[in-house]
Amino acid sequence: MRDKREVRTYIDAHRRRRQSNKVLHGHPSPVFWLDRDVSVPAVMQNRRRAARGVHKRINLYVGTPYCLPTNPGRCGFCLFPTEVYRDRQQLDTYLEYLTREGEMFRPHLEGAELASIYFGGGTSNLYRADQYSTLMDIVRGVFDVPPDIEVTLEGIPQTFSHEKLAAMQACGINRISMGAQQLDDELIKASGRRQTADQVFRTLDSCRALGLPVSVDLIFGWPNQTTTHMLRDLKALVDAGITHLTHYELNVAGRTDFARNRRDALPSTEQNLEMYRIGRDYLVSEGFTQVTPYDFERRGPAPSSYLYEELFRQPFREDHGRLVGYDAWGWGFAGISFFFGTPQDPGWAYMNQIRVDDYFRDLDAGRFPVLRGFRYSPADLRLHLLFQELQSLEVDRRRYVALVGRDAVAEHRPVWDALADLEWATVDEDLIAIEGDGAFYLPLIQNALAHDRLDAMRKERRTTTDVAAMPAARAS
Numbered sequence: 476m477r478d479k480r481e482v483r484t485y486i487d488a489h490r491r492r493r494q495s496n497k498v499l500h501g502h503p504s505p506v507f508w509l510d511r512d513v514s515v516p517a518v519m520q521n522r523r524r525a526a527r528g529v530h531k532r533i534n535l536y537v538g539t540p541y542c543l544p545t546n547p548g549r550c551g552f553c554l555f556p557t558e559v560y561r562d563r564q565q566l567d568t569y570l571e572y573l574t575r576e577g578e579m580f581r582p583h584l585e586g587a588e589l590a591s592i593y594f595g596g597g598t599s600n601l602y603r604a605d606q607y608s609t610l611m612d613i614v615r616g617v618f619d620v621p622p623d624i625e626v627t628l629e630g631i632p633q634t635f636s637h638e639k640l641a642a643m644q645a646c647g648i649n650r651i652s653m654g655a656q657q658l659d660d661e662l663i664k665a666s667g668r669r670q671t672a673d674q675v676f677r678t679l680d681s682c683r684a685l686g687l688p689v690s691v692d693l694i695f696g697w698p699n700q701t702t703t704h705m706l707r708d709l710k711a712l713v714d715a716g717i718t719h720l721t722h723y724e725l726n727v728a729g730r731t732d733f734a735r736n737r738r739d740a741l742p743s744t745e746q747n748l749e750m751y752r753i754g755r756d757y758l759v760s761e762g763f764t765q766v767t768p769y770d771f772e773r774r775g776p777a778p779s780s781y782l783y784e785e786l787f788r789q790p791f792r793e794d795h796g797r798l799v800g801y802d803a804w805g806w807g808f809a810g811i812s813f814f815f816g817t818p819q820d821p822g823w824a825y826m827n828q829i830r831v832d833d834y835f836r837d838l839d840a841g842r843f844p845v846l847r848g849f850r851y852s853p854a855d856l857r858l859h860l861l862f863q864e865l866q867s868l869e870v871d872r873r874r875y876v877a878l879v880g881r882d883a884v885a886e887h888r889p890v891w892d893a894l895a896d897l898e899w900a901t902v903d904e905d906l907i908a909i910e911g912d913g914a915f916y917l918p919l920i921q922n923a924l925a926h927d928r929l930d931a932m933r934k935e936r937r938t939t940t941d942v943a944a945m946p947a948a949r950a951s
């Protein structure tokens with residue numbers, strides 16, 4: 476966009492619409508990851524080449540595909556790829572395939588240093604108590620796991636038990652993330668989950684008794700939710716002594732039940748903005764710091780235990796005077812990987828198969844289970860890094876220039892000027908800072924920053940599809 480008026484017109488045209496992309500914030504969105512021939516050995520070779528100039532570590536994500544059945548399906552709102560859990564055999568089989576994928580990667584990741592581990596999903600706490608040590612052993616089959624590393628496991632309240640939490644802790648899992656979404660026993664029913672607030676608090680009690688840090692996910696903008704409901708949930712968690720809370724705005728999209736059948740019961744974008752402000756102000760008044768548009772942390776004397784997410788947002792960091800590159804390896808069903816090489820010679824993002832059968836079939840055939848990916852250009856990497864930094868609500872301009880060789884302000888001047896008029900951002904010599912309602916509108920800000928590039932990519936995609944669709948072109 477050429478000037479701030481054009482940016483402002485774009486923002487005004489979009490700010491009342493529902494925003495999306497709240498949970499995955501990279502550039503470009505995976506809808507543009509269209510390369511179906513990603514060669515994992517070539518990606519790994521690029522990684523090894525980069526490792527000569529940049530010290531490399533791995534932020535590891537291990538996915539589990541399955542979720543308890545719900546009616547409506549997928550909890551009514553979830554946009555993540557998942558499959559329905561039927562019986563234990565599924566988990567046993569899945570662990571065998573996870574091991575096989577690990578064996579394929581082992582020669583490529585020999586000696587790689589782990590920075591953090593995150594077991595996500597799907598539902599990673601569906602396993603039996605004795606299977607968490609198996610999960611950790613599968614990871615140890617590929618990596619040396621340092622004893623002090625952050626290891627998080629994400630799950631739902633119904634399937635945490637004291638016994639399981641103790642078993643998780645015994646094998647090295649040292650942080651829990653619990654997706655509660657709502658504490659009101661009536662409101663949660665819209666998701667079809669058989670979940671009660673009591674299960675949430677019992678899990679918190681067990682974690683406290685075991686000394687396990689725990690973070691809770693809540694969603695606002697839920698069907699029939701009022702500010703009173705929201706504040707009651709936040710207060711109950713604050714009173715329970717929670718130190719990290721993720722407060723997402725509901726993302727309404729796709730073929731979910733909420734998108735198709737619940738729109739009339741959903742608060743408007745303006746009401747969501749009001750809820751966001753009230754929630755943020757309440758948490759800040761209780762001593763929480765806003766770390767991202769939706770993460771709130773009450774920092775105690777212990778260092779932040781939130782490393783996986785922090786490293787994900789800053790894939791290149793200075794550590795004791797040297798540049799460290801944090802690649803993200805998504806291991807398992809629907810895993811998402813970012814192997815960036817260096818800022819000057821960026822690499823790839825790709826996603827694993829998003830149907831369990833396809834994931835198994837690829838491994839049976841001795842193929843890496845990759846669905847599709849995207850090769851970064853330096854300009855796309857600059858945007859990606861800017862998106863990630865903005866998640867932390869500020870960009871250190873000098874650090875960004877040192878990393879990518881360009882100033883983020885000069886490159887996107889009309890956007891920052893428009894945001895300054897809206898009081899959504901301030902820019903000075905050192906920092907770009909997201910302010911006021913800017914955090915709520917961050918997806919819109921990111922879309923404005925990437926507007927021209929995404930336009931070009933859409934045209935490219937159309938041209939490629941048109942050409943592929945022409946019989947003459949296919950024949951030639």
Ligand SMILES: C[S@@+](CC[C@H](N)C(=O)[O-])C[C@H]1O[C@@H](n2cnc3c(N)ncnc32)[C@H](O)[C@@H]1O
Nearest residue numbers: 552553554555596597598654692723724725726
């Ligand atoms: C992929 S889920 C997996 C964790 C676990 N299965 C659960 O449901 O809590 C991770 C988190 O993403 C968030 N999430 C999923 N779908 C969302 C949506 N449509 N809008 C906002 N947040 C969403 C939820 O808060 C959830 O806790």
Ligand code: SF4
Nearest residue numbers: 542549550553596597
């Ligand atoms: S349990 Fe979590 S991952 Fe599974 S469908 Fe529900 S929200 Fe999505």
